[in-house]
Amino acid sequence: MAFGGKLPVKLLMGAAQVASMTWPVASALFPEKLEVDDNQALWVRQSPPYTPGEPLRGTIDVDLAIIGGGFTGVSTAYHFSRRFPEKRVALLEAKSLANGASGRNGGMLLNWLSDHTGYSDDMLAKVYHMTSQGIQMIVDIIKEHNLDVSYRLDGTLHTYTDPARAEAAHAETEHLNTLGIPEKYLDSAALREKLNVQGVYGAVLDPGTGQINGAQLVRGLRPVLVAGGVAIYEGTPVLKVREGSTITLTTPEGEVRAKAIMLATNGYTGKLGYFQDAVFPLHSHVFATAPLTAEQQAALGWHAFAGYSDDLDRISYSVVTREGNIVFGGGSNQSYAYLFKNRTAYPGTPDSAPRSFTRMRDTMTQYFPQTPGLPIQHRWTGTLGITLRRNWLLGVRGEHRNVYYSVGYCGHGVTLANVAGKIITQMISGDDDAYRGLPFYQASYGRIPPEPFRWMGYQFFTRLTGKSPRA
Numbered sequence: 029m030a031f032g033g034k035l036p037v038k039l040l041m042g043a044a045q046v047a048s049m050t051w052p053v054a055s056a057l058f059p060e061k062l063e064v065d066d067n068q069a070l071w072v073r074q075s076p077p078y079t080p081g082e083p084l085r086g087t088i089d090v091d092l093a094i095i096g097g098g099f100t101g102v103s104t105a106y107h108f109s110r111r112f113p114e115k116r117v118a119l120l121e122a123k124s125l126a127n128g129a130s131g132r133n134g135g136m137l138l139n140w141l142s143d144h145t146g147y148s149d150d151m152l153a154k155v156y157h158m159t160s161q162g163i164q165m166i167v168d169i170i171k172e173h174n175l176d177v178s179y180r181l182d183g184t185l186h187t188y189t190d191p192a193r194a195e196a197a198h199a200e201t202e203h204l205n206t207l208g209i210p211e212k213y214l215d216s217a218a219l220r221e222k223l224n225v226q227g228v229y230g231a232v233l234d235p236g237t238g239q240i241n242g243a244q245l246v247r248g249l250r251p252v253l254v255a256g257g258v259a260i261y262e263g264t265p266v267l268k269v270r271e272g273s274t275i276t277l278t279t280p281e282g283e284v285r286a287k288a289i290m291l292a293t294n295g296y297t298g299k300l301g302y303f304q305d306a307v308f309p310l311h312s313h314v315f316a317t318a319p320l321t322a323e324q325q326a327a328l329g330w331h332a333f334a335g336y337s338d339d340l341d342r343i344s345y346s347v348v349t350r351e352g353n354i355v356f357g358g359g360s361n362q363s364y365a366y367l368f369k370n371r372t373a374y375p376g377t378p379d380s381a382p383r384s385f386t387r388m389r390d391t392m393t394q395y396f397p398q399t400p401g402l403p404i405q406h407r408w409t410g411t412l413g414i415t416l417r418r419n420w421l422l423g424v425r426g427e428h429r430n431v432y433y434s435v436g437y438c439g440h441g442v443t444l445a446n447v448a449g450k451i452i453t454q455m456i457s458g459d460d461d462a463y464r465g466l467p468f469y470q471a472s473y474g475r476i477p478p479e480p481f482r483w484m485g486y487q488f489f490t491r492l493t494g495k496s497p498r499a
């Protein structure tokens with residue numbers, strides 16, 4: 029998601045000017061070195077050592093079986109067990125909690141769904157309200173349970189590299205303000221106070237958004253769930269689902285009989301036989317630097333805000349953690365891989381995608397010319413769940429209306445997947461009126477063609493349009 033071949037000339041010129049102006053300082057601040065570890069995300073590296081729980085052995089009967097231990101699964105277990113303390117809940121995770129995208133993302137804690145083009149004013153206000161409340165809920169949970177989760181909420185930017193797009197964003201922001209949405213347009217002078225990158229004509233600041241360590245959140249909630257009566261089985265992939273008024277789940281060493289199940293498997297969902305024509309897995313690469321000092325951050329032109337994404341066809345996104353690491357993702361179509369036949373093979377080592385990381389590093393260098401010397405320490409890959417229309421799907425299905433699901437966040441799930449558990453719980457309680465009619469609720473979806481057309485379509489779309497699948 030970034031410059032690719034379409035980097036605006038002005039932005040390149042700006043970058044070159046910044047390079048020549050700041051490089052003597054930068055080279056002293058950022059000695060050239062590249063120390064890269066294995067495929068572990070920064071978020072896991074910064075979490076305490078974690079020992080996954082025992083797998084399921086034998087047969088259990090539960091009211092709700094949740095498949096998947098990321099934000100969606102853990103938030104469902106959290107809200108459901110609090111709302112229905114008397115019910116039996118099991119969470120089954122193939123590997124360990126936060127193994128998927130929730131422990132491997134870019135860390136941006138954002139408002140909105142992945143796209144809100146064409147919404148009515150009423151819908152804009154409802155969706156923004158829902159996600160901003162969701163961010164507040166995440167913070168409240170962290171505080172209530174005294175979780176050791178690193179996050180910052182000093183705002184994120186969406187930057188504009190074209191004057192006409194910047195002006196349109198300015199007008200839209202003023203309109204959103206009339207709906208009570210507190211986004212703020214920054215012209216290029218105001219923007220330089222936060223992000224000093226030339227060639228960017230303006231930005232929209234969303235003040236209540238930020239950055240969070242997802243692995244710390246998901247794993248930190250484990251003891252809270254266990255105390256609330258949730259049985260958590262890790263190293264327990266669900267191999268087969270047999271639907272009925274009682275659903276049977278088969279695992280390598282056991283079986284679950286459940287009155288209802290929750291699919292919390294996002295990009296992996298097709299493997300269970302669900303949403304094969306709706307959600308496809310996309311492997312996405314990210315890297316992070318070692319912690320930078322305040323002086324180093326200032327030399328980059330990054331001042332007191334959590335993260336940004338840009339408006340280019342191949343969007344770049346980046347955050348600075350509270351500890352000072354720069355995390356960078358997107359920036360080119362090489363940042364993503366769709367593997368033939370929906371392969372969700374858990375990511376290999378970063379060495380299996382050296383060209384992707386080189387290309388992403390080049391993009392980051394175009395933005396921040398000082399980066400040739402940045403100490404990149406972590407590279408990792410995660411699995412996104414993408415839908416054709418890039419819309420999140422949440423609801424209930426099945427002949428017995430007992431298969432709940434929330435999938436297809438399209439790279440925008442850090443807030444949404446945490447909200448999902450609350451919405452599903454309200455849906456089960458029959459208390460979900462507030463969500464009916466929202467774009468994700470029992471939404472229809474565009475059908476993705478079968479292979480080999482799917483693979484070919486992906487290649488055509490990304491290569492011919494130059495757009496990121498996650499744009």
Ligand SMILES: Cc1cc2nc3c(=O)[nH]c(=O)nc-3n(C[C@H](O)[C@H](O)[C@H](O)COP(=O)(O)OP(=O)(O)OC[C@H]3O[C@@H](n4cnc5c(N)ncnc54)[C@H](O)[C@@H]3O)c2cc1C
Nearest residue numbers: 096098099100122128129130133134136266410440441442
């Ligand atoms: C590289 C990357 C960058 C991203 N950046 C951002 C960002 O900056 N901001 C943002 O909002 N969103 C971002 N996202 C998206 C966001 O992280 C996801 O939308 C969100 O984490 C989805 O959570 P989840 O719990 O639904 O899925 P996951 O976290 O993927 O969890 C699914 C879990 O299910 C388990 N599982 C799979 N199959 C089975 C099975 N058969 N049985 C049992 N368990 C199973 C997996 O092991 C996994 O742990 C990013 C994603 C990636 C990959």
